[in-house]
Every structure is written in structure tokens, then in C-alpha cells.
Amino acid sequence: MIGQDKVKEILLRTLSRKRIPHALLFHGPKGVGKEAMALELARAFICQEDELYACNQCSDCHRIAHLTHPDVYFIFPFTGKITVDEEKAILKSVVDNPYMRSNPWATPSISIEQIRQLKKESSLSTFENKGRVVIIAEAHLMTPEAANSLLKLLEEPPSKMYLILTSSNHMALLPTIISRCQCLRFDPIEWRDIAAALTQRASVEESQANIIAKISSGSYRRAIELLDEDIDNKRTKVLDLLRAIIKNDFERLLAMEELVKSEEKNEIKELLNLLLLWFRDALIYIEGEANNSTIINIDQIDILDKFCHSFETLDVKRITDEIETAIQLIDRNVYINLIILNLFYRLKHNLRRK
Amino acid sequence: MDFTTSKNDFYKGLQKVIGVIPSKTTIPILENILLELNENTLQLTGTDLEICVSTELKVNGVQNGSCTVPAKSLNDILRELPDVPLKLTLDEEGKLHLKTEKGFYKLMSQPKEEFPSIVVEESEGDMEIDNNFLSRMIDKTVFAVSHDELRPTLMGVYFQLNENEFRCVATDGHRLVRIANTAFRASEFQKSVIVPTKALNLISKNLESPSEKEDSKVKFSIGENHVIFRMTDTYVYSKVIEGQYPKYENVIPNNNDKKLVVNKDELASSVKRVSIFSNIITHQIKCSVEENSVRISSEDIEYGGEGNEVISAKYNDEPLDIGYNANYILDMLKHMDTEEIQFLLKDSVSAAIIYPIAQRPNEDLMMLIMPIRLND
Structure with missing residues (x-):
């Protein structure tokens, strides 16, 4: 498990007291390890070798990690009908990396059929009599019928059955579901933990790992996705953009507008997030706290130095407010070109040279 | 290896x-x-x-x-x-x-x-039962099992081991079959378990294989979360259905005093013919029981078809009109072995009990069927 020390501590305490709640709800942002923790917990429940932890060596641990254990069910949202091969592919993606789950559907949901199947399974006894664990990923995507149908099972599951629901948007769950579960909040992971995981698991170079970890805003899934993207190129783009704003270079700004047309909403948001990080670095630099662990864009420290010295006063607070407003507006589906032009204008206003 | x-x-x-x-x-x-x-x-x-x-x-x-x-x-x-x-x-x-x-x-x-691992121990509680008898008990009950997933406990056959008999019960809420082997001795313990039909079908198929000897025995044991049937070289391990089996004894009436005896094949073939003209959803037929005869009739109001037959029977009590689902009747008749069978009736809205005219040695077979309310 990457990070999540607080959650680990709580779970270990319940395990050691042997007071395991029969229904748990893990909620928190995407990619912080809710499903990974659920699988780990399933192993700790079922593994007979050790009281608290999974031994990771016995056949049970091995099979749970491969999602081939007869008494561990993994339920995930999808759209329409799913073939056995598709289901296999999804399960494999979870097995390969529990922080990720491939999701080829635009608007997936958990149907009442899936819950009925689960209820049918749970009316039979366990296969190996060591207890069984049901993991319902992204439980807020249950249709209202499915959620209501789950209530009975959630309230009084058969003996030795534990249900773990995970959700990245738990406010969308029915209150009747939430009230039947013990809730555990997952916070974004510390960047140091992500960086360490990236160097160990994905064998990324440390400097690169640090930058990606910081940019990933606490989501390991995001960090892995960032590995495949040309993050350096994007950071250069952000700097270009800043230069254009400062130099009053309208041609280049217009070129940016072209970019808005060609890029997706999420890409634009990402560029703005990178811009935010740049100003965060600038603030730290101005305050004289700059060192390897505080500055994200540590490889661009020279440019940062020049940047910070070109302005008499730099009202970072105001600038970041402007950028954050822009990001919020994008989320609310305001016309992107307008947001961007407006933002450029305001940034220009705030960035006056000596 | x-x-x-x-x-x-x-x-x-x-x-x-x-x-x-x-x-x-x-x-x-x-x-x-x-x-x-x-x-x-x-x-x-x-x-x-x-x-x-x-x-x-x-x-x-x-x-x-x-x-x-x-x-x-x-x-x-x-x-x-x-x-x-x-x-x-x-x-x-x-x-x-x-x-x-x-x-x-x-x-x-x-x-x-x-591979999924199961732990099978040569437990001391192994009980033995005659091959033929087990296969007979499965055959007599499994047809009456419910397919309604909302009541999972009815989706299997209830095995009940008492001190001096071994019972199998199956019901879907409309009919019930109870068969007991009274020669069975299970010393010192009472146990019960609901076995899913899938396992039972598999077992009866394995039992019927011609290579098995006629008088061979099946050992079986009930564990905490499973039941195991051991044949000579093969064993079948099955999950069991968890939950409480309904108290079926409460629905079996004991004051049905009107006795009707009919020839099984005669009744079956009549019902089969008459039911062709019954409603395709309810399969409802009407049995009008009179002195020494039964009139079986059906009417399909939608298409205007009608069927009507009278068969002879032994009955001397007040006349009764009772509605039944023809398929349920036929299912039950198919699993009766005697030439004549007897119905114990009370009135047109109470459950009927069906017995073979004579029980086999060491066996007690009973079937129960709920009537359909006639709306006239």
C-alpha cells in the first residue's frame, strides 16, 4: 500500500480488536488506493497465517491478489451487457495494478442484475469456509434499484461475509446505504510516498518521479497516467504561455487560442494546473524557502530565478485566485475561449515588469 | 508428476x-x-x-x-x-x-x-445410505423445488436427519413433497441441511451410471458450510443454501377427512387431455368430485375452448369443486408408483394431500398440493 497511514492504523486497530464491521465504505478521490486497500483487507480477513496482516505467501493471499479466490467477489460498474472476455480484461487490469481499472464505458453503472447475482451467491454457503469478501467498486454508480436491492444484504449479511464499498463520490450514494456502512475517508497520498512508489514499482528516475508525484495531486492513478504523457512538453508550453503574456506577444497568445480549439477540456485544465504549480514555486522562491523538496519545477530553477527577479512585486495570491477561478469555470462548462482570454488579460494586468 | x-x-x-x-x-x-x-x-x-x-x-x-x-x-x-x-x-x-x-x-x-482448495476430511459423522434409495429420494423431490430467487431457501431439497428417519422435503409454495426413509438410523445426532438442486441432479446422474453395483452405498456427511456425497471412487462436494427452511409441517393439514381413491394413469391421461383447453397462463382445471366419480373440466375463456371428462373413483362424501394447476397435478402423478392413489380432501380452498395407495417398505411418501380458487 502506498501511504494512507491513517487508514491503515484505523483498520489495524479494528482487526486487532476483532471487531470488524460487516460493511465498510471507503471514500476519497480517485487513485488513492481504495480498491487496493479493499483487496489488502480481504487478504487480511481470509489469510489464516497471520492475525493482522496478509502473509502474501499462502494460496489464499495469492488467489485474492489474482481475483481468483472463490469467496472474494469484485463488482464493478459497466454499461449494457458484458462478455466474459471483457470482464476478464477488467479484472486483469485490477490485478495488474489495483490503483487503476480500465473503464471503456462512458457512463457505466452497477445494475440490479449484478446485485441479484450477488444475493444468489450469498444465499449459498462459502466455498472454503474462511469467510468471504464482497468489494463493490464505485458504489455510487449503482442504479437506485440496485442500491435499494442491496440494502437488506448490507444490513444483515450472512455470517462471515464482509462488504466493502468504495466510492470517489460518496455524496451520490443513497443515505440509506451510507448509514449502513462504517465510513473511512481516504486522503490524497503524500507526494513523497507516490514518488517512492514510482521509483520502486514503475522504475522511474527519481527526479522525474518527484516532479510527477507532485503534479499528480495525491493520486497514484494520475501519476501513472502522467508517465505516459509528455509532461515536459506541457511544462514548456506553460512557460511559453507565460512569456507570451509578459511580452505582450499577441501573435503567440492567439496561437494559444488555437490550442484551446484543438485540445480537450481536461488538457486545458491540466495546463492551468501546471501554471498554478509554477506560481506556487514562485511564492516559495520569493519567501526564500527554495530547496530540493519544496520546489516542484526544480529542474527549471534558473528560469524561476529570472522570472521572480523580473517583477517588483508579485501578488501570487491574486494570480492563483484568478487561475483557480478559471479552472472552476471550466468545470462548470463555461465557454473555454472566453475563460482563457479573460485569464490572460488578468494575468497580464498582474504581471508588470520592473 | x-x-x-x-x-x-x-x-x-x-x-x-x-x-x-x-x-x-x-x-x-x-x-x-x-x-x-x-x-x-x-x-x-x-x-x-x-x-x-x-x-x-x-x-x-x-x-x-x-x-x-x-x-x-x-x-x-x-x-x-x-x-x-x-x-x-x-x-x-x-x-x-x-x-x-x-x-x-x-x-x-x-x-x-x-486452484480453489477444499478440505475434505474423513469425518466420523459419515452416514451411509443405499444408492438406490438416495437416488429415489432425490428423484421424488427435486421436481418440486422452487425456482424463485427471492426465496433462496426453497431453491434446494431439505435433508432432515432425525433419530430414526431420513427425510427429504421440497416445496415451491404451491406444492410440497415429503419422503422419508424410516429404516435409517442416525444415532445421537439430528441434522438438517438445504442442498441445491444442481448438486442433486449431478449425484443422481452419477448414481445411475451402469458401472455402479446394484447394492452399493453412498456415504454422506454434512459440514458447516458444505455437504459431501461419497460414492465408490468419486465424491461430490457442494455448497449448501444458508438460511432457515420454512416450518413446512405447519402447512400439512391433519383434518382432511374426505377420501378419494382414483386410478393414477386414468387420472393423468384425463388431466393431460383436458388441460389442453385450459388457460395457457394458469393451466387451471376444475375437479368436481361426486359420489364414485370425478369430473375434470377446463374452460379457456379467451379462445372459447372447453374440455370435459368423467372418470370413475371411490368417493362417498359430500360433492366438492376444486381448481388445480394441471401441470402440478401431472408432475405429482408422474412421481407416484402405485396403480391407485388416494387424495385426502377437506374443502375447495384447502390443501389436498396425496398418498400412494400403499407405501413401499420403510418408506413414507406424501405430496401436498394447493388448490386454485375457483371464481364462480
């Missing part, structure tokens, strides 16, 4: 297990069959996570070991081979080599650790 055997022996063993192995599943290992060699005994195991079937056969073992291989490939190649000696060895890369005089085949194998 290293052993030699003949194709026919191996193939015969495989056939006992292959039926349970699912062809399409999200857990790929379930498509495999587990081979375990211990000295001269080879054990073949397959499961679909509800039922597990395992069979033993004698081979010439060279080196102990275990592995799992795709059941379909193994079955396909064995089917195509003539009855020749086979040599099977597991190499270090985890491939199972199957050698014949003419050539060899390699099957990819996966380690045993991936």
Missing part, C-alpha cells in the same frame, strides 16, 4: 468430472482440471465454485506431484486417441507431456495453488 495409465481408464475418470467444469468463466483456472498423484492413485478434481467433483483412479505412479491443465484440451485429445497406453509427465517448465507410442502432446499447466 510422472505416471502411466491407459487411455480408457483415464478418459472414463475424466468424464465423471468434466461435466461440472464451466466452459466460460471469469476465473480462468476453473476451466482447468486438477490432477494429483499420490503413489498409485490419481485424483481428478473439477469445480465451478458451487459444486466440486473429484474422482480417483488407479495408475502406475512413478513420481508424486500435482498440476492443473485445461480440461477441454485434455478431454479433446483423449477422445481422439484409441485405447493405448499413456505416459504423463510434468516437466520443469510446468508443461504436462502426454506421450503415446506414436507421439507426444504438451499441455500448459498451472500450479495447484491457484
Whole structure:
């Protein structure tokens, strides 16, 4: 498990007291390890070798990690009908990396059929009599019928059955579901933990790992996705953009507008997030706290130095407010070109040279 | 793992297990069959996570070991081979080599650790029951099991072991069958369990195989979360249905005093003919019981069809009109062995009890059917 020390501590305490709640709800942002923790917990429940932890060596641990254990069910949202091969592919993606789950559907949901199947399974006894664990990923995507149908099972599951629901948007769950579960909040992971995981698991170079970890805003899934993207190129783009704003270079700004047309909403948001990080670095630099662990864009420290010295006063607070407003507006589906032009204008206003 | 055997022996063993192995599943290992060699005994195991079937056969073992291989490939190649000696060895890369005089085949194998493990102990509570009797009890009850997933406890046959009898009960809420073996002695304990139909069908199929000896016995035991049926070289392990079986005794009336005796085949063929004209959804037929006769009639209001027959019977009580679902009646008649059967009736809205005219030795068979309310 990457990070999540607080959650680990709580779970270990319940395990050691042997007071395991029969229904748990893990909620928190995407990619912080809710499903990974659920699988780990399933192993700790079922593994007979050790009281608290999974031994990771016995056949049970091995099979749970491969999602081939007869008494561990993994339920995930999808759209329409799913073939056995598709289901296999999804399960494999979870097995390969529990922080990720491939999701080829635009608007997936958990149907009442899936819950009925689960209820049918749970009316039979366990296969190996060591207890069984049901993991319902992204439980807020249950249709209202499915959620209501789950209530009975959630309230009084058969003996030795534990249900773990995970959700990245738990406010969308029915209150009747939430009230039947013990809730555990997952916070974004510390960047140091992500960086360490990236160097160990994905064998990324440390400097690169640090930058990606910081940019990933606490989501390991995001960090892995960032590995495949040309993050350096994007950071250069952000700097270009800043230069254009400062130099009053309208041609280049217009070129940016072209970019808005060609890029997706999420890409634009990402560029703005990178811009935010740049100003965060600038603030730290101005305050004289700059060192390897505080500055994200540590490889661009020279440019940062020049940047910070070109302005008499730099009202970072105001600038970041402007950028954050822009990001919020994008989320609310305001016309992107307008947001961007407006933002450029305001940034220009705030960035006056000596 | 290293052993030699003949194709026919191996193939015969495989056939006992292959039926349970699912062809399409999200857990790929379930498509495999587990081979375990211990000295001269080879054990073949397959499961679909509800039922597990395992069979033993004698081979010439060279080196102990275990592995799992795709059941379909193994079955396909064995089917195509003539009855020749086979040599099977597991190499270090985890491939199972199957050698014949003419050539060899390699099957990819996966380690045993991936395969679902079940722990089967030779528990002391093993009970023995006559092969024929078990198969008879399954046959008499399994047809009446419910298919309604909202009431899972009714989706299996209730096995009830009392001090001096062994009972099987099945019901779907409209009809009920109870059969008891009164020669059974289960000393010192009382147990009950609900066995899913899937396992029962599999067992009765295995019992019927002609190679079994006529008087052979089945051992069975009830565990905390499973039930095991052991035949001579094969055992069937099944999950059980968890939950409380309804108190069925409460629905069996004991004050049905009107006795009707009819010829089973005569009644069955009449019902069959008349039901052709019954409503296709309710299959409702009306039985008008009068002195020494039963009039069976049906009416399809939608299409205007009608059926009407009178058969002779032994009855001397007040006349009654009772509605039944024809399919339920036919199902029950099919599972009665005596030439004549007797109905115990009370009135047109109460359950009817059906007995064979004479019980077999050490057996007590009873069926119950709920009437349909006639709306006239």
C-alpha cells in the first residue's frame, strides 16, 4: 500500500480488536488506493497465517491478489451487457495494478442484475469456509434499484461475509446505504510516498518521479497516467504561455487560442494546473524557502530565478485566485475561449515588469 | 508428476468430472482440471465454485506431484486417441507431456495453488445410505423445488436427519413433497441441511451410471458450510443454501377427512387431455368430485375452448369443486408408483394431500398440493 497511514492504523486497530464491521465504505478521490486497500483487507480477513496482516505467501493471499479466490467477489460498474472476455480484461487490469481499472464505458453503472447475482451467491454457503469478501467498486454508480436491492444484504449479511464499498463520490450514494456502512475517508497520498512508489514499482528516475508525484495531486492513478504523457512538453508550453503574456506577444497568445480549439477540456485544465504549480514555486522562491523538496519545477530553477527577479512585486495570491477561478469555470462548462482570454488579460494586468 | 495409465481408464475418470467444469468463466483456472498423484492413485478434481467433483483412479505412479491443465484440451485429445497406453509427465517448465507410442502432446499447466482448495476430511459423522434409495429420494423431490430467487431457501431439497428417519422435503409454495426413509438410523445426532438442486441432479446422474453395483452405498456427511456425497471412487462436494427452511409441517393439514381413491394413469391421461383447453397462463382445471366419480373440466375463456371428462373413483362424501394447476397435478402423478392413489380432501380452498395407495417398505411418501380458487 502506498501511504494512507491513517487508514491503515484505523483498520489495524479494528482487526486487532476483532471487531470488524460487516460493511465498510471507503471514500476519497480517485487513485488513492481504495480498491487496493479493499483487496489488502480481504487478504487480511481470509489469510489464516497471520492475525493482522496478509502473509502474501499462502494460496489464499495469492488467489485474492489474482481475483481468483472463490469467496472474494469484485463488482464493478459497466454499461449494457458484458462478455466474459471483457470482464476478464477488467479484472486483469485490477490485478495488474489495483490503483487503476480500465473503464471503456462512458457512463457505466452497477445494475440490479449484478446485485441479484450477488444475493444468489450469498444465499449459498462459502466455498472454503474462511469467510468471504464482497468489494463493490464505485458504489455510487449503482442504479437506485440496485442500491435499494442491496440494502437488506448490507444490513444483515450472512455470517462471515464482509462488504466493502468504495466510492470517489460518496455524496451520490443513497443515505440509506451510507448509514449502513462504517465510513473511512481516504486522503490524497503524500507526494513523497507516490514518488517512492514510482521509483520502486514503475522504475522511474527519481527526479522525474518527484516532479510527477507532485503534479499528480495525491493520486497514484494520475501519476501513472502522467508517465505516459509528455509532461515536459506541457511544462514548456506553460512557460511559453507565460512569456507570451509578459511580452505582450499577441501573435503567440492567439496561437494559444488555437490550442484551446484543438485540445480537450481536461488538457486545458491540466495546463492551468501546471501554471498554478509554477506560481506556487514562485511564492516559495520569493519567501526564500527554495530547496530540493519544496520546489516542484526544480529542474527549471534558473528560469524561476529570472522570472521572480523580473517583477517588483508579485501578488501570487491574486494570480492563483484568478487561475483557480478559471479552472472552476471550466468545470462548470463555461465557454473555454472566453475563460482563457479573460485569464490572460488578468494575468497580464498582474504581471508588470520592473 | 510422472505416471502411466491407459487411455480408457483415464478418459472414463475424466468424464465423471468434466461435466461440472464451466466452459466460460471469469476465473480462468476453473476451466482447468486438477490432477494429483499420490503413489498409485490419481485424483481428478473439477469445480465451478458451487459444486466440486473429484474422482480417483488407479495408475502406475512413478513420481508424486500435482498440476492443473485445461480440461477441454485434455478431454479433446483423449477422445481422439484409441485405447493405448499413456505416459504423463510434468516437466520443469510446468508443461504436462502426454506421450503415446506414436507421439507426444504438451499441455500448459498451472500450479495447484491457484486452484480453489477444499478440505475434505474423513469425518466420523459419515452416514451411509443405499444408492438406490438416495437416488429415489432425490428423484421424488427435486421436481418440486422452487425456482424463485427471492426465496433462496426453497431453491434446494431439505435433508432432515432425525433419530430414526431420513427425510427429504421440497416445496415451491404451491406444492410440497415429503419422503422419508424410516429404516435409517442416525444415532445421537439430528441434522438438517438445504442442498441445491444442481448438486442433486449431478449425484443422481452419477448414481445411475451402469458401472455402479446394484447394492452399493453412498456415504454422506454434512459440514458447516458444505455437504459431501461419497460414492465408490468419486465424491461430490457442494455448497449448501444458508438460511432457515420454512416450518413446512405447519402447512400439512391433519383434518382432511374426505377420501378419494382414483386410478393414477386414468387420472393423468384425463388431466393431460383436458388441460389442453385450459388457460395457457394458469393451466387451471376444475375437479368436481361426486359420489364414485370425478369430473375434470377446463374452460379457456379467451379462445372459447372447453374440455370435459368423467372418470370413475371411490368417493362417498359430500360433492366438492376444486381448481388445480394441471401441470402440478401431472408432475405429482408422474412421481407416484402405485396403480391407485388416494387424495385426502377437506374443502375447495384447502390443501389436498396425496398418498400412494400403499407405501413401499420403510418408506413414507406424501405430496401436498394447493388448490386454485375457483371464481364462480
